[in-house]
Amino acid sequence: xxxRSKYSSLVxxxxxxxxxxxxxxxxxxxxIKGTGGxxxxxxxxxxxxIPWATLTSHATREEIGASGFISTVDVDDFTLDVAGAAFNFxxxxxxxxxxxxxxxxxxxxxxxxxxxxxxxxxxxxxxxGNVPQITLGAEYNSLRDPATAFAVGAEEPDGTDxxxxxxxxxxxxxxxxxxxxxxxxxxxxxxxxxxxxxxxDDMGSRLHLEAAGAVFLTRSLVAGAEYRHKSDNxxxxxxxxxxxxxxxxxPSKHLSFTAAxxxxxxxxxxxxxxxxxxxxxxxL
Amino acid sequence: MRIQRVFKTMAAVAMFSxxxxxxxxxxxxxxxxxxxxxxxxxxxxxxxxxxTIASDERVIDYFAVSNVQRFREKMVEHICxxxxxxxxxxxxxxxxxxTGMDVKEGDFNAIVEDMMEALxxxxxxxxxxxxxxxxxxxxxxxxxYL
Numbered sequence: 001x002x003x004r005s006k007y008s009s010l011v012x013x014x015x016x017x018x019x020x021x022x023x024x025x026x027x028x029x030x031x032i033k034g035t036g037g038x039x040x041x042x043x044x045x046x047x048x049x050i051p052w053a054t055l056t057s058h059a060t061r062e063e064i065g066a067s068g069f070i071s072t073v074d075v076d077d078f079t080l081d082v083a084g085a086a087f088n089f090x091x092x093x094x095x096x097x098x099x100x101x102x103x104x105x106x107x108x109x110x111x112x113x114x115x116x117x118x119x120x121x122x123x124x125x126x127x128x129g130n131v132p133q134i135t136l137g138a139e140y141n142s143l144r145d146p147a148t149a150f151a152v153g154a155e156e157p158d159g160t161d162x163x164x165x166x167x168x169x170x171x172x173x174x175x176x177x178x179x180x181x182x183x184x185x186x187x188x189x190x191x192x193x194x195x196x197x198x199x200x201d202d203m204g205s206r207l208h209l210e211a212a213g214a215v216f217l218t219r220s221l222v223a224g225a226e227y228r229h230k231s232d233n234x235x236x237x238x239x240x241x242x243x244x245x246x247x248x249x250x251p252s253k254h255l256s257f258t259a260a261x262x263x264x265x266x267x268x269x270x271x272x273x274x275x276x277x278x279x280x281x282x283x284l
Numbered sequence: 285m286r287i288q289r290v291f292k293t294m295a296a297v298a299m300f301s302x303x304x305x306x307x308x309x310x311x312x313x314x315x316x317x318x319x320x321x322x323x324x325x326x327x328x329x330x331x332x333x334x335x336t337i338a339s340d341e342r343v344i345d346y347f348a349v350s351n352v353q354r355f356r357e358k359m360v361e362h363i364c365x366x367x368x369x370x371x372x373x374x375x376x377x378x379x380x381x382x383t384g385m386d387v388k389e390g391d392f393n394a395i396v397e398d399m400m401e402a403l404x405x406x407x408x409x410x411x412x413x414x415x416x417x418x419x420x421x422x423x424x425x426x427x428x429y430l
Contacts, residue, residue, distance in 0.1 A: 029390075030388070030390025030393055030394070031390070032393050033397075060388065060390040061388075061389060062389075062390060128421055128424045128425075170418070171414050171421055173414075176410070176411030176414050
């Protein structure tokens with residue numbers, strides 16, 4: 001019930017956005033199923049924990065596409081609920097928005113964050129030709145409740161990540177199954193995806209490597225894994241890199257369900273945070 | 285009946301060659317043309333492909349003026365050739381065929397999906413489908429936006 005009220009306005013927005021965009025003739029099914037990926041926790045098209053070089057929906061250069069999603073991550077001591085939407089303009093630009101609500105289970109304390117994303121496809125194609133799809137991306141994160149972030153030593157309540165992303169799929173890949181590899185290099189000063197703000201007294205590397213792999217077991221069932229390197233910027237708290245293994249079911253180009261086992265490492269003093277991620281995405 | 289017999293013979297041949305390659309110490313990729321069912325297999329695939337295209341509103345207009353019999357013939361030769369079968373392609377080049385049609389990337393993908401459906405209907409295993417699709421995909425640059 002609480003979840004419902006929390007998301008009601010967002011869900012309304014997500015439902016209305018495609019309707020209003022229908023008049024702009026949002027129609028995107030020109031790409032092969034699965035090439036739009038799912039929705040990352042930052043809202044942009046990708047995997048779950050990281051964005052990918054792919055742009056959301058199945059829009060081609062002639063089309064405009066849109067997607068909306070709801071995700072939840074439930075680990076030992078925390079939950080993260082995310083809802084968001086993204087638009088793909090001619091498979092060149094992507095804009096995205098996500099609202100993250102992070103809950104500390106022990107005391108029901110909450111931290112909320114807005115993320116706005118932008119992607120620009122530089123070159124290449126995911127499936128065809130020899131040049132991988134190469135995309136530049138930016139994610140602006142802004143905390144609605146910066147008190148916790150400042151309390152643990154963060155310097156800023158908001159910040160912008162920049163990344164370059166490359167993805168390549170092989171139709172005849174591993175075990176003759178269509179397989180994909182995505183690699184990102186991200187510049188970020190974020191602490192725990194921005195939920196604990198940006199910057200700190202003990203800055204780690206600002207360059208982070210992220211990677212994801214996927215194998216299409218069938219045309220509708222995808223299995224894979226992701227890795228997101230994170231830096232430890234706060235002297236008071238330890239931060240680890242994050243990994244997940246996932247399975248996604250794509251019954252159509254307009255609907256996907258993703259489940260993952262996630263290992264987020266230590267978060268805010270609580271070690272070994274593992275659990276599950278679930279996500280539903282609808283796309284036009 | 286005859287087709288069944290052909291299939292049985294081919295299945296026996298295929299199993300035999302699988303047995304041979306399993307026995308040989310060198311791991312060798314099976315011949316794609318044989319895996320597609322050889323001459324009769326490719327004929328079935330191309331038939332299903334034409335039927336699928338015929339009911340695909342996204343792309344049917346591109347084929348409105350096509351000579352179906354010629355398309356069938358050349359498509360069979362083309363698939364045979366690129367799957368390492370014993371054929372010669374006697375049709376026009378991909379560029380010549382598609383110049384002036386202004387095939388969009390979405391149209392190309394629609395055709396790829398039609399081929400996937402045709403391969404499914406022909407009972408081709410997904411791994412074999414992908415081997416063929418990967419080879420067909422290399423012609424994209426000679427087909428779209430011409």
